[in-house]
Amino acid sequence: MLLELKRLTIPPGHKVLLQDVSWQEFEKILEDLGEHRATKIAYDQGLLEIMTPLSEHEVRKVLVSNLVEALLEELEIEFWCLGSTTFKNELMKQGIEPDNCFYIKNERAIRGKNRLDLAFDPPPDLALEIELTSRPHPHIYAALGVPELWRFESGNLQINRLQESHYIEVEYSLIFPNFPLKEIIPYYLNQCNTQGRNKTMKAFRQWVRQEKIKNQSLNY
Template identity: 60%
Template sequence: MLLELNQIIVPPGQQLLLKNVSWQMYENILSELGEGRAARINYYQGMLEIVTPLPEHEIGKVMIGDLVKALLEELDIDFWSLASTTFKNEAMAAGVEADDCFYIQNEAVIRGKKRIDLTVDPPPDLAIEIDITSRTRFNNYEALGVSELWRYGSDTEVVVRLKSCLALCCSHE
């Protein structure tokens, strides 16, 4: 007996973890669920996570994303926000959908592109994750080469991880 994807319900604020998921299965799940879904899907070396955010999660995402935008605009730094775009690389066996993400240093490289291909394009410079209902795993961000990851949880403050792209960007003048 096989379980079909449309039989699975992930209520808001919950996560579903699946192990031993092949890259092709991951691609099929992304395709079947489509782009207009509320759930976030992350993949790292056979482990698939499906998370459906709560409203408080979205509030934190917007608040921190707006803070980053205001900071970059005030510093007159070009950026491109791609929200929860799916970034994936089969060779790295990793795929991630951040709560919000920004191209800052590499903004000019990807400006105007309709599709980002991590086999030739750089990953986002900054990713933001709101950890209210689940805990962000760093492996997929590191594998994909994301320079900086900020995490915010209901009991934590913003945590800066990986190399600091904002420090590099903001020190140019």
């Protein structure tokens, strides 16, 4: 199977599905494909998906991630960004590589670790999926216990919160309560295209500072 995978060319925006892939085969494929690759994977009880993102997808992923990082920094919240790390759980036979992910509340629990095992370590607090192709797999994230899944599609941000064993769409993130991110993140993402990244990030940071002061005054 590995030889066939190495010969396989997956154009950007396309994917291949492999059925009846055992966990041992899945682990071997991950090892042989390596971490520095263009493709991304999802594994769901024997079904392995391998896809190659579009370049537009990668640009949006970086910009949305920059906005989240700026928000966390301005709020002085410690975080650890692990990018498209492969998260997997052998007992559940589930595995996924998000577009990006953040440890926030659980940052201290994984600080300094080079390898994570969801059988022992907590899942990321927030996962991002930029959907220019059909690849969200919310049931895998739910099975792995990721508290929040943000899905960005067609210019809209969808915030999903894990409730029991499935996600429900909500207006506000539990991580960033009182911040209208469903409107603000898409707005500043569009501003990057017209005003430039650096100018937009400065404006976004200023907005966060103003909202922070506003929220503090409301709590008094």
